[in-house]
Structure formats: C-alpha cells, structure tokens
Amino acid sequence: MAIREFALIRRYFAGLGGGSDHLVLGVGDDCALIDPPPGCRLAVTVDTLVEGIHFQPGCEPGALAGRALRLNLSDLAAMGADPLGFLLALTLPAADEAWLDAFSRGLAADAERFACPLVGGDTTRGPLAITITAMGAVPRGQALTRSGASAGDYLYVTGTLGDSRGALAALAADGSGGGELAERFWRPEPRLAAGRLLREFASAALDVSDGLAQDVGHIAVASGLACRVEVASLPLSAALVAAYGIDTARQWALTGGEDFELCFTVPPSRAGAMEQVLAAHGHRVTRIGAMVDGQGVVCVDEQGAALTLERAGYAHF
Ligand code: ADP
Ligand code: MG
Secondary structure, eight states: OHHHHHHHHHHHTTTTTOOOTTEEEOBTBSSOEEOOOTTEEEEEEEEEEEBTTTBOTTOOHHHHHHHHHHHHHHHHHHHTOEEEEEEEEEEESSOOHHHHHHHHHHHHHHHHHTTOOEEEEEEEESSOEEEEEEEEEEETTOOOOSSOOOTTOEEEEESOSSHHHHHHHHHHHHOOOOHHHHHHHHSOOOOHHHHHHHTTTOSEEEEOSSOHHHHHHHHHHHHTOEEEEEGGGOOOOHHHHHHHOHHHHHHHHHHOOOOOOEEEEEOHHHHHHHHHHHHHTTOOEEEEEEEESSSEEEEEOTTSOBOOOSOOOOOOO
C-alpha cells in the first residue's frame, strides 16, 4: 500500500474524532503527543477484532468500527478512566474506498460522541483485522482494579445482562439484524459516566465481556475471595425475557458475554450513597450478590440452592 497508504490515512483518519485539551499532536508524525491531566495515571487497553472470529464477512463497516471502539472504551470505564485518545491498527485485504468511507464515518461518530480522538495507528495489508488501543486518564489512587474487594462487599451490575447473547441467537435463527437486542450487540454503551462516579464508591470493578459467571470469578480470584450471585436478582431486559423466556434469559445473563456492563463491589456502608448518586445521574444499577470468604463463584436460586451452569462463558483457547 506504499503511496496510497498515506493518501488513505490523510483522507480517512487524520483529525478523526476532533481534538481535545490533552492532544498536542495527532495523526501524521512518528508518535502522537498527549498531555495527561495533572495528577492522573495513564490507563491503556487494547482489543482486536478478526474477521471470521469476532465478526462475519459482510458486516456493516461503520457498525463494526463503532463496536471496536466501544469495547475499548468499556475497559476504560471499568477502570474509572476518562478517554484521552485511541490508536487504530488496521489490516485490510484491499483499499476499498466505499468500505473505508463507511468505516471511518462510523468510527468518527463514536469518537466524537465519547470525546476520544484518533491519535495514530498503523495500516497494513492482510486478512481484515481491527485493533484499537485506547488511552485514558484516572486520578492517582482511584483506579478501579479487580483486586480490592473485601468479604461482605455487595456485588452490583449496571444495565441489563444477556441481551447480546439474545441478539446472536436471533441472528443465527433467522438472520434478523434489527431490533433492540441487535442494537445492544452492535452499539454496547461504554459505562464511562458510571465508572467515573464509581471511583468514589467501588472497591473492585470490571466490565462483563465473557459472561458474568466467568468475569465475577476474576474479581473473586484477584481479591482472594468467593463470589455469591443471586440468579433471581439478575437485571434482564423486557425484550430478552419476551423473546426467550425467563430461564433462558437468566442462563444468558450468566454466561452469554459481550454485555459490556460494569460489575463492581461496594462496601455495605457505602452502598446506599452509591445507589443514590448513580440513580441521580440516571444510571441503572442492580445488587446481584456479595463477596464471601472462600474461592470460586456460586450461583444460587431464590431458595439459596446452588445452580449448575451449562457453560461458564467465552474463552478463545
Ligand atoms: P511510521 O512508519 O513512522 O510508524 P506510518 O507511516 O505507519 O508511520 O504512519 C504515518 C502516520 O499515520 C503516523 O502518524 C501514524 O500514527 C498514522 N497512521 C497510520 N495508520 C493509521 C490508521 N489506521 N489510523 C490512524 N492513524 C494512522
Ligand atoms: Mg508504521
């Protein structure tokens, strides 16, 4: 892509997402230059989407671009970080202008929406793959890690769980691309505003990418505890329950993955204040269990009986 490469970068990617107070120099030099806000640490994360593994050929390029960015922003949200900018490593089979046009438009819309400018990247030829590295800023000592939970802390999630899994089921069944569930799959909402508020309250946090049952296990292991999840309290969307029934909806809420909601722990003494502040800012949060002494993840029904899961969640290997 020798000569065309630079024209392509200028045309589709230079200035994408606008500027920011922190961006000194963006696309076009050997490196981008960023001034992190004083007193903050840099939070950095990367995610790759590969055609045939994470998405099927023929996906709408703008939706794909937005989703790739949103997955990364969800990781920033889970640390309580505010976006500073992102890098895009793009591997393309060909320089298809219609594809690039749709891709860059979708990307620009979300970059602007979340105030996260594109600051640089790399463009190579090969099988279609999209790698985004996002950078954020979090005040020193306030990052929401997975390791801070104590026994007795309550467990919460934002939003609703299982909708992405419902969207994939609909796609597999009849190829339907529309509807509320599909929107949740393609346009997951990075919970940046909730993450920012949770810096004051949460003892541990992560975003739910591989399924709740698996992901809460990461908080349990990192915090040296066990986690008890009350299945009857899992937040489910009306659309998911209407389409698949309560039992399947609960199963998918536990194991479905790709929800990109925040799962976090809060000491009981701070739980009331946290619920008030999050609700006052329009965020739905639901208490779904607690951290307890021991190891592993236990899912219990209304009677407190332990449930067995069909499958813990998604793992590549
Ligand atoms: P170098 O060879 O110095 O690494 P490149 O020739 O790869 O630089 O890229 C030139 C400029 O274009 C750099 O600023 C780089 O960050 C940017 N860039 C390359 N590809 C992309 C892309 N897909 N998206 C955004 N910026 C890109
Ligand atoms: Mg390069």
